[in-house]
Amino acid sequence: xxxxxxxxxxxxxxxxxxxxxxxxxxxxxxxxxxxxxxxxxxxxxxxxxxxxxxxxxxxxxxxxxxxxxxxxxxxxxxxxxxxxxxxxxxxxxxxxxxxxxxxxxxxxxxxxxxxxxxxxxxxxxxxxxxxxxxxxxxxxxxxxxxxxxxxxxxxxxxxxxxxxxxxxxxxxxxxxxxxxxxxxxxxxxxxxxxxxxxxxxxxxxxxxxxxxxxxxxxxxxxxxxxxxxxxxxxxxxxxxxxxxxxxxxxxxxxxxxxxxxxxxxxxxxxxxxxxxx
Ligand code: SF4
Numbered sequence: 001x002x003x004x005x006x007x008x009x010x011x012x013x014x015x016x017x018x019x020x021x022x023x024x025x026x027x028x029x030x031x032x033x034x035x036x037x038x039x040x041x042x043x044x045x046x047x048x049x050x051x052x053x054x055x056x057x058x059x060x061x062x063x064x065x066x067x068x069x070x071x072x073x074x075x076x077x078x079x080x081x082x083x084x085x086x087x088x089x090x091x092x093x094x095x096x097x098x099x100x101x102x103x104x105x106x107x108x109x110x111x112x113x114x115x116x117x118x119x120x121x122x123x124x125x126x127x128x129x130x131x132x133x134x135x136x137x138x139x140x141x142x143x144x145x146x147x148x149x150x151x152x153x154x155x156x157x158x159x160x161x162x163x164x165x166x167x168x169x170x171x172x173x174x175x176x177x178x179x180x181x182x183x184x185x186x187x188x189x190x191x192x193x194x195x196x197x198x199x200x201x202x203x204x205x206x207x208x209x210x211x212x213x214x215x216x217x218x219x220x221x222x223x224x225x226x227x228x229x230x231x232x233x234x235x236x237x238x239x240x241x242x243x244x245x246x247x248x249x250x251x252x253x254x255x256x257x258x259x260x261x262x263x264x265x266x267x268x269x270x271x272x273x274x275x276x277x
Contacts, residue, residue: 003164007156008037010142011126014154015043018124022046024115024219025074027062027177028187029165030128030157036174039070045126048075048118052110053084054189058179065175077118083109094191100210103192107219110189115219119151129155129220132162133186134203135212137220162202 001009011034014021023038025031025047038045049063067074087095087109096103119125131140142158145151157165162185169176179187183195185202196205 003160004037004168007034007160008041010154010156011037011043011045012041014124014126015045018152019044020046020122021124021126022048022119022122023126024118025049025128026187027059027066028128029169029176029180029185030130030160032066032174032176033165033168034126034128034156035066035070035072036168036172039072040172046075046122047072048077050111050114050118051076051078052114052189053079054110054191056177056179056187056190056193058177059187062175062177069175075118077114079110079114083113096192097209103207103210111219116149119149122151124152124154125149126154126156127220128157130157130160130162130165132160132202134201136203 021044023031023034023045025035027049035047037043038047051060051063063074063076066072087106091098091102091105096106125146129137129140131138140155140158142155144153144155146153168174177184177187183197184193184205185196186206187193188206192207194205194208196202
């Protein structure tokens with residue numbers, strides 16, 4: 001089976017076993033692949049995007065194009081206006097350049113809180129994350145349980161390469177952000193994203209003024225890193241074993257080729273993350 005067929009199958013199973021499921025889209029290339037699959041197959045998976053108030057005009061324009069192209073009601077989630085006004089009034093609109101703390105506070109207001117609202121009432125959160133995107137994502141799993149947000153999290157493209165993504169886009173005429181053609185492999189807020197040289201780490205254009213280790217916005221803190229203890233979350237409703245059972249797999253996590261993970265391996269991974277926290 002091709003990687004695209006694998007990902008489609010996984011989405012179908014998530015939609016069936018984890019309704020209501022939602023796909024968070026930054027409108028980047030990977031998220032457009034998943035949006036295309038959801039729309040083409042008519043899967044009952046909501047697609048939402050976070051309009052932080054600091055996005056590029058090209059990204060905002062793509063929202064309308066996606067809705068028109070697929071006839072899809074893309075949900076747009078925005079930050080709480082009062083929290084934004086308070087941050088800007090007290091610290092300044094671009095205070096995030098001043099310190100990691102100020103940057104994280106801005107991300108918390110414009111991204112993390114709206115994300116939590118968007119996930120309320122959902123049983124599964126689907127993302128377009130890939131292992132290749134950065135060193136921080138090298139250990140990404142296809143399925144995990146976010147013990148902080150208490151939701152099953154799926155990354156159907158975890159083992160895709162950049163070429164896989166762009167092959168799919170070309171073959172299927174998927175709409176994309178024109179910034180990709182101008183050197184932006186990863187697109188976030190305008191003041192915090194810049195173009196990178198060909199071959200550079202795909203996330204190196206994000207918060208480029210910070211040290212590599214501090215560069216995540218809080219949306220995708222690895223599920224296992226959110227837990228208070230190595231096995232936190234494994235007693236919760238959406239434990240890794242439950243993920244396996246709900247998706248109709250047995251023994252090994254019979255995910256598509258290259259995505260198989262033993263439950264034993266998942267537990268070991270959690271223990272490692274807990275030790276290092
Ligand atoms: S990426 Fe930059 S502008 Fe966007 S929320 Fe984070 S700090 Fe704020």
